[in-house]
Amino acid sequence: MVKVQLNDVEKRYGPTVALAPTNLSVTEGEFLTLLGPSGSGKTTLLNIVSGMTEPTGGEVWIDGVDVTNVPSAKRGLGMVFQSYALMPHMTIFQNIAFPLQIRGLPREEIRRKVEDVLELVQLPHVAGRKPKELSGGQQQRIALARCIVYDPSIILMDEPLGALDKKLREQMQLEIKRLQVQLGITMLYVTHDQEEAMTMSDRIILMNNGSAEQIGTPNELYFQPNSSFVADFIGQSNLLDATVAGEDRVRLVNGEIITVRHDAPLSHGQSVKVLLRPEVLHLREIDAGGNRLDATIRGSVISGSTVKHFLELDGGTSVLVEELSNGTNAAPAPGDRVTISWSVGQARVLPA
Amino acid sequence: MSADPQANRLLKGAAFAVLAFLVLPSLIVVPISFGDTHEMVFPPPSLSLDLYRQYFGDPQWLAATWLSVRVAIWTTLISLLLGIPAAYGLVRGRFPGKRLVAMFLLSPIMVPSVVIALGLYIYFVRIGLSHGELRLVLGLTVVTMPFVIVTATAGLQNVDPNLEKAATVMGAGPFTVLFRVTLPLLKPAIVGGSLFAFLMSFDEVVIAWFITRAGYETLPIKMFSSIQWEISPVLAAVSSLLMLFSVVVCVLVVVTRRNEPQQ
Amino acid sequence: MTQRRFKTAYFVIPAVVFMIAVYALPLAGVALQSVTDADGGSWSLAGYRDIFSSTLFYKVAWSTFTISLLSTTVSLSLAFPLAYFLSKQRPKVRAVLMIFVLVPFWTSVLVKAFAFTILLGQSGIINDALAFFGLGPLPLLFNKAGVIVGMSHFLIPFMVFPILTSLMAQPPELRRAASIMGAGRLRIFFRITLPLCLPGIMTGTLLVLILSLGFFVVPALLGGRQDMMLSNLVDFYTRETLNWQAASTLAVILFSFAMIVAYTLARVPGGSSLLGGQDR
Numbered sequence: 001m002v003k004v005q006l007n008d009v010e011k012r013y014g015p016t017v018a019l020a021p022t023n024l025s026v027t028e029g030e031f032l033t034l035l036g037p038s039g040s041g042k043t044t045l046l047n048i049v050s051g052m053t054e055p056t057g058g059e060v061w062i063d064g065v066d067v068t069n070v071p072s073a074k075r076g077l078g079m080v081f082q083s084y085a086l087m088p089h090m091t092i093f094q095n096i097a098f099p100l101q102i103r104g105l106p107r108e109e110i111r112r113k114v115e116d117v118l119e120l121v122q123l124p125h126v127a128g129r130k131p132k133e134l135s136g137g138q139q140q141r142i143a144l145a146r147c148i149v150y151d152p153s154i155i156l157m158d159e160p161l162g163a164l165d166k167k168l169r170e171q172m173q174l175e176i177k178r179l180q181v182q183l184g185i186t187m188l189y190v191t192h193d194q195e196e197a198m199t200m201s202d203r204i205i206l207m208n209n210g211s212a213e214q215i216g217t218p219n220e221l222y223f224q225p226n227s228s229f230v231a232d233f234i235g236q237s238n239l240l241d242a243t244v245a246g247e248d249r250v251r252l253v254n255g256e257i258i259t260v261r262h263d264a265p266l267s268h269g270q271s272v273k274v275l276l277r278p279e280v281l282h283l284r285e286i287d288a289g290g291n292r293l294d295a296t297i298r299g300s301v302i303s304g305s306t307v308k309h310f311l312e313l314d315g316g317t318s319v320l321v322e323e324l325s326n327g328t329n330a331a332p333a334p335g336d337r338v339t340i341s342w343s344v345g346q347a348r349v350l351p352a
Numbered sequence: 353m354s355a356d357p358q359a360n361r362l363l364k365g366a367a368f369a370v371l372a373f374l375v376l377p378s379l380i381v382v383p384i385s386f387g388d389t390h391e392m393v394f395p396p397p398s399l400s401l402d403l404y405r406q407y408f409g410d411p412q413w414l415a416a417t418w419l420s421v422r423v424a425i426w427t428t429l430i431s432l433l434l435g436i437p438a439a440y441g442l443v444r445g446r447f448p449g450k451r452l453v454a455m456f457l458l459s460p461i462m463v464p465s466v467v468i469a470l471g472l473y474i475y476f477v478r479i480g481l482s483h484g485e486l487r488l489v490l491g492l493t494v495v496t497m498p499f500v501i502v503t504a505t506a507g508l509q510n511v512d513p514n515l516e517k518a519a520t521v522m523g524a525g526p527f528t529v530l531f532r533v534t535l536p537l538l539k540p541a542i543v544g545g546s547l548f549a550f551l552m553s554f555d556e557v558v559i560a561w562f563i564t565r566a567g568y569e570t571l572p573i574k575m576f577s578s579i580q581w582e583i584s585p586v587l588a589a590v591s592s593l594l595m596l597f598s599v600v601v602c603v604l605v606v607v608t609r610r611n612e613p614q615q
Numbered sequence: 616m617t618q619r620r621f622k623t624a625y626f627v628i629p630a631v632v633f634m635i636a637v638y639a640l641p642l643a644g645v646a647l648q649s650v651t652d653a654d655g656g657s658w659s660l661a662g663y664r665d666i667f668s669s670t671l672f673y674k675v676a677w678s679t680f681t682i683s684l685l686s687t688t689v690s691l692s693l694a695f696p697l698a699y700f701l702s703k704q705r706p707k708v709r710a711v712l713m714i715f716v717l718v719p720f721w722t723s724v725l726v727k728a729f730a731f732t733i734l735l736g737q738s739g740i741i742n743d744a745l746a747f748f749g750l751g752p753l754p755l756l757f758n759k760a761g762v763i764v765g766m767s768h769f770l771i772p773f774m775v776f777p778i779l780t781s782l783m784a785q786p787p788e789l790r791r792a793a794s795i796m797g798a799g800r801l802r803i804f805f806r807i808t809l810p811l812c813l814p815g816i817m818t819g820t821l822l823v824l825i826l827s828l829g830f831f832v833v834p835a836l837l838g839g840r841q842d843m844m845l846s847n848l849v850d851f852y853t854r855e856t857l858n859w860q861a862a863s864t865l866a867v868i869l870f871s872f873a874m875i876v877a878y879t880l881a882r883v884p885g886g887s888s889l890l891g892g893q894d895r
Contacts, residue, residue: 050517050521051521052517052520052521071520072517072520072521073520073521073522073523073524073525074523075521076523077521078521078522079517079518079521079522081514081517081518083512083514085512085514085515085517085518087515087519087533087537088515088537089536089537098519098522098524098532099522099523099524102522102523102524102528103523146522150522150523156521356800359800363696363699363700364700366696366697366700367696367697367699367700367701370693370694370696370697370771371697371712371715371716373693373768373771374715374716374719374768374771374772375715375718375719377727377730377731377734377768378719378722378726378727378730380730380733380734380740381726381729381730381733384733392733394733394740394743430633433629434629434630434633435630437626437627437629437630438626438627438629438630438631440623440626441623441624441625441626441627441628442627444623445623445624445626445627446623446624447624450624453627453631456631456634456639457627457630457631457634460634460638462825462873462874462877462880463642463829463870463873463874464825464828464829464846464869464870464873465829465831465846466829466831466845466846466849466850466866466869467642467645467829467849467866467869467870467873468638468641468642470645470849470853470862470863470866471638471641471642471644471645471866472637472641473853474641474644474645474648474859474863475640475641475644478644490637491637493633493637494634494637494638497630497633497634501630548721551721555723555724555725557724557725557831557832558831558832558846561850562850562853572723572725575723575725575729576725576832576835576836579725579728579729579732579836580835580836583729583732587729588729588733591723591725591726591729591730594722594723594725594726595718595722595723595726598718598721598722598723599718601721602714602717602718602721
């Protein structure tokens with residue numbers, strides 16, 4: 001069942017387009033992430049759903065009702081803010097009880113629901129405290145609990161983990177995902193962190209310059225990006241300039257010809273980009289049907305589980321190669337000549 | 353930084369001298385207020401409460417005091433009632449000419465009191481407003497309201513607008529947001545602003561001096577004419593009480609600031 | 616949101632209506648009065664002609680400027696060391712010492728004026744003390760000296776706040792970095808501390824100048840006849856001679872002076888956000 005449906009919503013400020021006409025549907029129980037750099041329109045899109053920004057065109061439907069002209073308070077949504085927006089003058093209990101009081105629930109039911117939800121977020125003992133007495137991660141869970149408790153039709157989260165440190169952020173990602181799956185929450189989530197989006201989402205909308213660049217599962221975005229922006233934003237990538245030199249073949253700027261995979265038909269002489277993920281490249285020659293390039297090592301760093309090699313192809317293009325570190329093979333020294341290679345089909349052609 | 357004890361001592365000496373200049377002159381009235389009713393001598397040869405008895409026994413001084421209290425209460429209430437919504441509109445609203453409106457509402461801070469005072473004096477005569485107390489309340493609100501707006505604006509800027517948004521998304525109507533979220537968070541600013549507005553109105557001389565009518569002598573006006581013409585020793589008692597009042601207000605403000613929720 | 620934001624703007628309406636009715640209209644009335652003939656209702660610049668040809672006006676304007684500039688200078692030279700000292704204290708000590716700035720700030724100007732008449736008078740405490748050493752008496756009251764002492768006392772807190780704020784806003788690392796690079800304390804003060812707090816000094820100076828121009832109570836109570844300032848002259852024309860046109864003309868001139876300084880103040884970074892003042 002579709003929970004949220006956006007039909008051609010757009011937002012302009014005078015001549016500035018904050019959001020180009022966008023269509024989108026979120027289905028029940030889905031975790032959908034709006035991912036993109038700042039200024040890409042993801043927060044505008046979220047605010048249009050929440051009713052805090054009025055679209056200049058298009059319609060917003062929630063639970064089969066056109067809510068385009070319905071104020072925030074009447075849309076039946078939940079929202080978690082980056083600053084958590086817990087009321088500093090209320091205790092944790094009062095904070096969570098607040099939306100229930102607005103809905104006029106009887107006192108006893110409120111108490112029971114608040115206790116249940118505190119149990120659910122594993123903070124049953126903090127009811128009497130003030131928000132500032134809790135750690136960032138705990139406040140985050142309370143903010144989520146305050147949404148869960150009144151069972152909104154969708155929960156919106158705006159960079160909810162942005163204020164936490166890396167370790168806690170990773171822990172909270174799994175925690176939020178667990179609750180979302182367990183309770184079947186429909187979630188619309190905004191982040192600029194691609195790893196976070198990959199970890200948590202069922203689907204990702206990658207936003208760029210006020211429009212959706214690509215919509216798909218994390219897998220699709222990573223392995224089948226449809227533009228160099230997507231390839232560059234999601235994960236690490238080498239994007240090499242090339243021209244089409246025949247069926248399945250492109251010529252790199254240094255004249256080398258390599259075999260590629262592609263979805264759209266290519267016309268001879270067309271400028272393209274070739275995507276090579278650093279982890280598909282190997283420093284030694286493998287049986288790859290001729291996909292190999294000569295290069296010079298410029299430097300190597302070990303980042304724990306992987307080793308990154310910075311190389312320069314003949315002709316001057318920089319390339320990053322990432323391999324699992326095993327601690328035994330001697331690292332090549334700067335200036336060493338190497339051959340990089342990859343399996344056929346790992347190189348993707350993207351429009352330039 | 354390399355410490356230079358001599359320069360440090362010099363700075364410390366200068367700073368304490370200035371502090372002494374700020375504090376001591378006014379304090380001189382306290383011992384005098386416990387002195388004689390006929391003559392002001394420092395230090396007073398004998399201590400008594402005669403001057404305080406004189407003040408509390410003089411219907412004119414008491415009438416002036418009560419008038420000032422009443423006017424200050426009304427002034428404070430009107431300033432809060434108009435000033436807090438205005439601050440809310442200025443902080444949270446977005447409309448053309450906002451800067452201009454803010455400048456206009458705060459400008460009485462910068463305009464010399466005597467200009468406002470003369471304006472009100474002529475204006476009240478022209479429109480035939482003869483109610484003495486109403487004149488004072490309206491006139492003094494002009495100078496206290498900008499102050500309430502400044503305080504409330506500062507307070508509102510410390511209230512995360514996301515708190516109001518969060519309440520709205522959870523389904524709270526505008527009144528629930530106002531009374532359950534915004535006003536409780538603004539409480540320290542409101543308390544501080546109203547204490548200071550009260551004190552300002554209570555102490556105001558220039559505007560009151562121009563617009564008041566015969567029989568409506570506020571405490572500052574009575575003090576002003578009293579210092580100008582006779583310098584009665586009872587002034588020492590009145591001044592001491594006023595200073596005590598200022599200290600109490602300052603302490604109250606400091607205490608309410610301390611309980612302010614951290615955001 | 617735009618629509619709802621716009622509705623939020625309606626909250627300013629009551630205050631604006633009030634201030635138009637009780638503040639803008641009276642001020643406009645003063646401007647109008649200054650160009651209206653004293654007896655008739657006809658337009659006339661006679662008020663300005665009269666004022667600009669009156670020796671009394673020039674005398675009072677001159678003493679207003681000299682007293683204002685002197686008080687501002689005295690306030691700055693006393694407030695700066697205090698602010699600098701306060702900025703170097705630990706937060707707790709500073710909080711305690713600030714009480715001694717705040718309480719005078721909130722003490723009625725009449726209490727201060729009264730205290731100074733006791734202190735500075737012919738048989739006041741200071742002259743009594745001097746007489747004890749066989750000195751004096753010094754003329755301290757009902758002259759310029761009295762006015763400047765009283766005004767500076769009133770104005771110092773207004774000078775301390777902005778200077779202290781800008782001193783406190785300076786990251787201490789800057790001074791530490793300069794020190795590590797080998798700069799001596801004088802060089803640090805003149806090359807780092809002072810330049811960085813210039814906006815605070817400017818703000819304080821201009822604010823204090825605006826306040827001084829409009830002083831009324833202190834010159835009336837601590838000054839002599841010849842130390843009248845523009846505010847007192849407005850009062851004189853209003854009450855003694857009942858010449859509304861002259862009073863209004865003067866008020867317009869005083870207003871213009873204050874606005875020129877205020878305009879300059881608005882150009883100073885951070886100068887437009889200011890504390891309100893009391894009456895003076």
